[in-house]
Amino acid sequence: MAKLxxxxxxxxxxxxxxxxxxxxxxxxxxxxxQRKTAGFYLEETNAGVPHNLSSVLQNLPGPLTGAPGNxxxxxxxxxxxxxxxxxxxxxxxxxxxxxxxGGIGPALDGVGSKYNDAQLRQVLVEPKTYFPETxxxxxxxxxxxxxxxxTAAEIEDLVAYLKTLR
Amino acid sequence: MQPILGVSFMILAAFGxxxxxxxxxxRPHAPAETQASRMRxxxxxxxxxxxxxxQQADDFDNPAxxxxxxxxAAWSRPEGAAGKSCQDCHGAGENNTVRHAxxxxxxxxxxxxxxxxxxxxxxxxxxxxxxxxxxxxxxxQMAAMTAYLRWxxxxxxxxxxxxxxxxxTFEKGRELYHMKTGLLQLSCGQCHDLKxxxxxxxxxxxxxxxxxxxxxxxxxxxxxxxxxRFRMCNQLTRAEAQPVNAPDYVALELYLSWRGKDLPxxxxxxxx
Numbered sequence: 001m002a003k004l005x006x007x008x009x010x011x012x013x014x015x016x017x018x019x020x021x022x023x024x025x026x027x028x029x030x031x032x033x034q035r036k037t038a039g040f041y042l043e044e045t046n047a048g049v050p051h052n053l054s055s056v057l058q059n060l061p062g063p064l065t066g067a068p069g070n071x072x073x074x075x076x077x078x079x080x081x082x083x084x085x086x087x088x089x090x091x092x093x094x095x096x097x098x099x100x101x102g103g104i105g106p107a108l109d110g111v112g113s114k115y116n117d118a119q120l121r122q123v124l125v126e127p128k129t130y131f132p133e134t135x136x137x138x139x140x141x142x143x144x145x146x147x148x149x150x151t152a153a154e155i156e157d158l159v160a161y162l163k164t165l166r
Numbered sequence: 167m168q169p170i171l172g173v174s175f176m177i178l179a180a181f182g183x184x185x186x187x188x189x190x191x192x193r194p195h196a197p198a199e200t201q202a203s204r205m206r207x208x209x210x211x212x213x214x215x216x217x218x219x220x221q222q223a224d225d226f227d228n229p230a231x232x233x234x235x236x237x238x239a240a241w242s243r244p245e246g247a248a249g250k251s252c253q254d255c256h257g258a259g260e261n262n263t264v265r266h267a268x269x270x271x272x273x274x275x276x277x278x279x280x281x282x283x284x285x286x287x288x289x290x291x292x293x294x295x296x297x298x299x300x301x302x303x304x305x306x307q308m309a310a311m312t313a314y315l316r317w318x319x320x321x322x323x324x325x326x327x328x329x330x331x332x333x334x335t336f337e338k339g340r341e342l343y344h345m346k347t348g349l350l351q352l353s354c355g356q357c358h359d360l361k362x363x364x365x366x367x368x369x370x371x372x373x374x375x376x377x378x379x380x381x382x383x384x385x386x387x388x389x390x391x392x393x394x395r396f397r398m399c400n401q402l403t404r405a406e407a408q409p410v411n412a413p414d415y416v417a418l419e420l421y422l423s424w425r426g427k428d429l430p431x432x433x434x435x436x437x438x
Contacts, residue, residue, distance in 0.1 A: 087367070088366055088367040089366065099368065100367045100368030101365075101367070102364070102365045102366050102367050102368075103364050103365040104361055104364045104365065104366060104371075135352065135356045135357070135360065135361065137349075137350040137351050137352065138351070147349070148349075149349050149350065149404070
């Protein structure tokens with residue numbers, strides 16, 4: 001509950017500060033702010049993403065395939081609606097020419113320098129290890145296409161691409 | 167002068183937030199028995215792009231309205247071997263005895279001992295009273311008849327009965343709403359209770375209320391029923407979509423109608 005109040009306070013503070021500085025908010029942004037301050041929903045901001053994922057927690061140090069991934073293919077996995085479809089929930093500034101990037105999860109800018117391969121791999125395979133409250137699905141499971149969103153090779157390609165986001 | 171200006175700004179800002187809170191308080195809560203009982207109910211329209219929202223609000227501009235008119239015409243037009251129209255049994259206009267019936271569906275029908283949708287009810291009448299062929303669930307005529315009947319219930323809250331023989335279906339709907347499905351293992355509630363207002367791709371997640379259905383999809387240039395919308399959600403979570411009127415979808419529709427029972431019906435809606 002205390003955490004909840006804090007989020008509301010932050011939303012109120014950032015909106016009012018914004019309106020003081022700019023004093024001419026566009027109608028849409030003002031409405032957006034009003035919705036946030038009214039507590040209709042609490043948006044998790046990108047600032048909340050930890051810079052150092054606990055090394056105590058499990059991570060996946062070795063490649064799932066025994067071979068390093070390819071970042072070019074990883075970019076395709078990230079963008080493709082049928083594969084990772086990561087942009088439906090995450091923004092990537094490096095891909096800003098692609099329209100319709102969502103905002104449910106944090107932006108992926110800089111994840112390549114914040115996290116090492118093992119941590120990125122672990123987040124893709126089981127994000128709840130690091131973020132227990134997340135609704136982000138697990139993208140890899142043993143058992144083939146019937147249960148796994150991506151293949152082991154696609155996970156490695158994705159890790160390779162995410163490492164380029166610095 | 168500067169500090170005074172600053173203080174007055176702060177007072178203004180504080181007043182702004184207070185009035186925003188007051189506005190929140192005017193909104194109905196989700197029913198106490200839901201997992202998200204502290205959630206305020208927000209109509210789907212509020213999550214739409216402004217242009218689409220304006221289109222829905224203006225009956226002359228609303229592309230679903232020709233369907234309402236077609237439905238109204240079909241209501242009084244005799245069809246089938248019995249040579250009767252809907253009007254012959256139910257009346258028309260102000261004398262239409264079932265003009266607010268759409269708000270009470272999905273509804274338990276003793277004769278078939280199950281909860282049925284408005285679409286199923288329409289086909290029931292067609293086959294029994296009119297002795298006409300049933301309308302395919304995704305046909306233009308079905309879209310017209312449901313758009314017309316739901317429009318007649320506009321501004322009324324959903325009046326579904328989830329007690330007695332409908333209880334089992336209702337509880338199944340509640341369970342389905344919170345059940346993780348598909349390759350992505352997401353439940354309806356994870357997006358629509360927890361993440362509404364946030365952007366999924368180019369669209370903003372709503373709370374998943376059924377009030378404006380059936381809707382006209384601007385992108386697809388056709389009417390979309392609630393169950394077709396369920397199918398789209400299933401596809402997004404990479405689950406196996408079920409056919410329109412599948413028992414799971416009927417149960418889910420009943421649960422959602424009950425969950426949003428304090429929001430008035432706004433059909434027919436417009437969606438991107």
